[in-house]
Amino acid sequence: MNKILLYLIMLPKGLWKRLGADVTQLKAILSVKLKMDDRKPLTMGRPQNNAKKKKSNYASTLTFIIGLFVGIMYIFPLIMFESEPYMGLFSFFTMLTVMLTFGLISDFSNVLIDTRDKLIIFPKPVNDKTIFLSRALHIFIYFFRSVFPMSVIPWIMWGVLHGWKGALWFPVPMLLLTFICLFLVMGCYMLLLRLSKPEKFKDIISYFQIVFSIILFTTFYFMPRLSESNIFEQFDIRTVEWIKYTPTYWLAACWYWVEPSAAKLQGTGWLSILAIFTPFIMLWVTVKFFAPSFIRKISAIDGVEVEAPKKNAKKVKSSKLYLTLGSVFNRTAASKAGFSLAWLQTARSRSFKLKVYPGFAYVFVYFFYIFLSGNVPFNEVLERMADSKSHLLLLYMTSFVLLNTVTNINITEQYKASWIYYSSPMEKPGYVMGGAFKAMWVKYYLPFVIVVSAFVLYVWGIGAVIDIILATTNVTVYVLVLMYFGNRHLPFSMPEQMKTKAGMAIIKVIAAMLFMGCMGAAHYFLYFMWLKILLTLLSVAMLWTLWDSYINTSWKQLKMAEDAA
């Protein structure tokens, strides 16, 4: 697959050359990058295992299947606006653009601003444009691989609705859309890189990513809901003529080539030309204006001088919160060490913050998305909520935060630093793992649950206390089960992998959330207080047993878990 994509990507050699890249170098860099992505990094004490190849193929197939399913979500506007294809396409492309941009920002940013090449490629006679394009195309290859399965079902659907002409036409705007999304995100990043101080760039990017993810996510969920009933019922594209200024409408306007008569917005057929030219203009602008200073800027990101020492550096700061909490929540030295490490690293790791922080907002966004309606006042919404048992939904949705934090503490770029665990006299690695789990529970989950509980108690009253306790223990048990069986690793000891992560991570999260939903549903049908109390006690007992087993994880069990990963 990689070879075919590489071949296809190198077909417009002339274009890459005109943009200032050295084609031979470009191909060499891309080929090496793709090869490296296919090879799994070896973690501490684990030899190479050829048997993994099959598993990797299996993961690719599964990723493809998941992609197909994700594609189903996007076909609704196409069906809903069957008689109004331009509007259907506009909605479809807009939804897809939002989600793809979101994916690009969260998954591929690190590839663009990766500084690990600094000593390998940068000292070689490779120009900025070649390096920049190699990164852009590298991202494009992976991006295309995730977009393709997603577009298969909408493609078929469009073919069914609009015949063979529709089927033939569909891939063209899809490809243009992929390019637009890619260069939109890259353009923004390059602009930021140009405007900001290099040493601050990574921090700015992280916060930009977090804020942007939240805004996109919120917009995606609320916009259709807020405008749904009235607008869509009597919808007429002519009432929102402004949409013709958006690139996604330009893509939709490409339908003009097939069915010009269906266009309700008169005289917009020419916009399809913009759809074709926009990606090229964006590519040209990014390469011509931003790429020239690329290597210098990227080099400067990590070339930070040692800061001036602080004057009171020698003073012992013993009253730190994490140390106090570490001592309160842990008995063994190893678990205290795990607690401190997880606490400190998560406060400073940009990639961790990026993956975890938006999740806090998502929980509330999802929740209100379900209940908010365009024409119902907020007070009424709260009253309606209080009459239902929807607090359970919110309480069980907090599992997303816990799951997100505990699964991400295992992953780091510095996974090789985990040698320290293996050479130190730790009887059982489980203690460190347990300490790290507790740190995440105390640092992220507990405050979040407190905030959620305050809201729940405000709306549903004191009677919801038992639900809060039962849901919290259930969530903790459940996440611990997931960690126990599927993610038993030492904190910050696993490498991040670009290729396998997307597919398998989505599958895991979907499966986990589905099961969590079932637990919430079971909780919903508990009508008797005594039963809730009984189940809370049972849940606590289960947590106790499971915890004991988790923290007693032996080196042998850990190795088995790592081999299975």
Added chain:
Amino acid sequence: MQPIISITNLCKQYGEKTVLNNINLEVYPGQVIGYIGPNGAGKSTTVKVLTGVIQDYTGQVQVAGKDLRENLMDIKRMIGYVPELAELYDLLTPREYLHFTGTLYGMEANLIEERMVKMLDSFGLSDNIDQRMDSFSKGMRQKVLLASGLLHNPSIVILDEPLSGLDANAVILVKELLQRLKQEGKTIFYCSHMMDVVEKVSDTIVLIDKGTILANGTFDQLRGDSGQSLEQIFSKLTMADNLIERAGSLASAMTNNNTLEQL
């Protein structure tokens, strides 16, 4: 005297490849062992076995009279390890990192603090104790790693290329430190490519190649009557004595033009 490290018939394979082939070695307390060999000879694998990182080996390894497999934790407590090309969690400050590693060795926070401040002060890092290590130079990181390896006062110190990245003054400091540790009766297992340093600091030199020990003795024993330097002995024993010839062919390999266009 009982050897503090006793390795008998140690073998280790990665798939088909034999990395260690019947290693037999005895190290006595207070000795400085210079463990040398070409790249890929098996030095780091031996060290990883000794430190308990690799456990699926055959043969017997005893430390202080105890079997390594059966007393792994006790033995790990006795060993201080500074790995080659070591990575550390550089988002932490030296203070935080050393507290973390010290805690893994079961040390009390006060003791860690006290020793850490002294050690980092000696390494000239006292001003950087609360700075994140992601902005540290390679030498500064190496000093933190050295402090981490010595923090729990181990009786055996295993150093894998400890001078890597250190400036000239720090090299002198570490060499002096090795002598002091030796005087305190600590056993030092020193892996390095820097022959002049090995020659000066080691009581016994063990030369390994292709997983087999080729020579084991004091520098004088290895040299015999030849009067050769350790570097020359190394080349001879690892069958790399045609190095001058190889350098010649290496230089001649570059006589053609470089780029496709020039061809």
